[in-house]
Structures are given as C-alpha cells and as structure tokens.
Amino acid sequence: MADNFTFKITKGLGIISTNSKGWALELNMVSWNEREPKYDIRTWDPNHEKMGKGITLKKEEVLQLKQILNSLEL
Template sequence: MAEIKYEIKEKFGILSESAKGWTKELNLVSWNDKEPKYDLREWDSNHEKMSKGITLSKEELIKLREIVNDINLFNF
C-alpha cells in the first residue's frame, strides 16, 4: 500500500480526548500535496497515526455549519 502524505496546515480545535490520549480534531489538511480540506478525525499525540475520518470542502463545511446551527439540541 502506498504511503499517504499529509500536512496539517492549520489546527482549529480539539473536540474530545480518548482515554488512550487520542484527540478528535478539526484541522485543515493537505493530503498527498493536494488542495487542503477541512478534516475531522482522531489523531495520536504526535500526529503520526490517525483514525478514519471525513474531509470537507469549504462549501461542505459551510453547509454543515448551517445544518448544525439549525439543530435544536434541547429536544434530546
């Protein structure tokens, strides 16, 4: 399997931390030297290992923000 190349361009924040020390983060990541995308996944403390995650374009992130803003969290 080919090695995946990545570069974290900007770190926006940590959503949570697991008991093993992995953090779920929102970052701007360039994968294989391509245009950076917004990326949500778990990382080890050294950012050398990662879980599966999702990547979003700017337009997708804007749409996600609209959807999340419309959720009534008090109905749960």
Template sequence: MADIKFEIQETMGILSESNKGWKKEVNLMSWNGNKPKYDIRDWAPEHDKMGKGITLTEEELKALKELLNSMDL
C-alpha cells in the same frame, strides 16, 4: 498500499480526547499535495497514527455549519 502524504496546515480545534490520549481534531489539511480541506478525525498524541475521519471542502463545511445551527440541540 501506497503511502499517503499529509500536512496539517492549521489546527482549528479539539473536539474530544480519549483516556489513551487520542484527540478528535478539526484541522485544515493537505492530502498528497492537493488543495487543503477541512478534516475531522482522531489522532494519536504525536500525530504519527490516525483514525478514520471525514474530509470536507469549504462549501461542505459551510453547509454542515448551517445544518448544525438549524438543529435544536
């Protein structure tokens, strides 16, 4: 399996933290040197391990924001 290179360019915020110290974070990330995208996933305390997540373009993030704002939560 090929190595995946990533760079967290900006941490937007933390959504939650598990009792083992893993944090679900929203970050602006560059994957394999590509244009940065918004990313939501779990991270180990030292950012040396990651869980499965979702990566969104700015347009997709705006659409998600509109959808969430329209929901009656």
C-alpha cells in the same frame, strides 16, 4: 485510502474530544498528497503520527454542515 500517501496538518482548528489513551478527535486543515488543504475531522494520536478514520470536507460542505448544525435545537 492507498498505503502510500502524504499528509500535512497546515492548521489546527480545534479539539472536539480526547479519549483516555490521549487520542484526540480534531478539526484541522490537512493537505493530502501535497494538494490544497481541506477541512478534516478525524482522530489523531498525541504526536500526530497515527490517525483514525475520518472525513474530509470542502469549504462548501463545511458551510452546509454549519447551517444544519445551527438549525438543531440542542
């Protein structure tokens, strides 16, 4: 990813887990570089100023992921 970019968490959807340092793996709607928000899974520091590597998904991809997860026997 480029060094200069902007982001805005437009909606927090849920926290998947939190580590001992307070960083949380979250599912959010994030607008990158003022574009339309997408689903985003990544780790964030407690103040949402620093982030770890993550994955950004379109709605269609989230629907496919949901279908795959629903088919698993957990």
